Amino acid sequence: MKITLTGEESLRLEPMSGPLTIEAQSHDQSYSPFHMLGSSLGMSTFSVLQSWAANKNLAVDDLRIDVSWIFVEAQHRIASINIKLDWPSLSAELWPRAIRAAHLCGVHQTLARPFAISVTAVGAESPSIEAPLDLESTRGTSRSTTTAVPQADGQPKATSAP
16 A cells, blocks of 8 residues: 555545555655544544455555545544545446445544543652543534643643634
């Protein structure tokens, strides 16, 4: 499999024999954690489609998967992810089934639903720090509030919620 970073907010997966390779269009582009997340979603989607295609005796040699994402404005998190399948050899009548199969991807299903993430310390007593306020829960409110958001050092930092 070859993963090509096509931008700061996009990548392409293409089947290749041999080891997994990750390429960038320039030497100064890095493989960010968001590229890793997009790669995970793309690889999982490819795996599901490859299994589906094998059951139908279809080749996946020309399947390309483009994954792109959009960030939430003024925040360092993703608002939405788009997966574009490019599979020239797939017949038109099989596309709806292929797209349905792609939606069954385990990573897709995980990211599509809320789930808990916890962070713990090993071998050390650490102060209790709660997760930052979920800014999505403040949408639709017309008043501005100030909230103390815990930082990595345990000290609160005041922020204004919309």
